[in-house]
Amino acid sequence: MASVKQTLEDLMNVDGAMCAAVVDSASGMMLGSIGTGVDLEVAAAGNTEVVRAKMKVMRALGLNDLIEDILITLGKQYHIIRPSARKEGVFIYFVLDKQRANLAMARRKTLDIDKELMF
Numbered sequence: 733m734a735s736v737k738q739t740l741e742d743l744m745n746v747d748g749a750m751c752a753a754v755v756d757s758a759s760g761m762m763l764g765s766i767g768t769g770v771d772l773e774v775a776a777a778g779n780t781e782v783v784r785a786k787m788k789v790m791r792a793l794g795l796n797d798l799i800e801d802i803l804i805t806l807g808k809q810y811h812i813i814r815p816s817a818r819k820e821g822v823f824i825y826f827v828l829d830k831q832r833a834n835l836a837m838a839r840r841k842t843l844d845i846d847k848e849l850m851f
Contacts, residue, residue, distance in 0.1 A: 733850035736764035743826055746841050748833025752826045757783050770827055779813050779825055810835055814842040819851050
């Protein structure tokens, strides 16, 4: 099991990693963060709304399923939002440099990290 701090440090070892946070989606507050490249306070609050909106749409559609991850592809960056399977109401937010990152490996790493995350 890994602490939030160790989890974030492990994410930063991924090629292209810029920054990451573990976020409480009930409040939009970060439980921990690391790196630079985006304002993580603003990103945590904003992406909380993204997760809430997707959950609302899934309920409206009658989808009885879980979000594995949400990928936002920008011109220069990938933003991965992965709701924790271990702790409801928490998500991992991970920003990568698109030119240096391997998206498949980054998604796999967020999956692996979530399995080890201890609260």
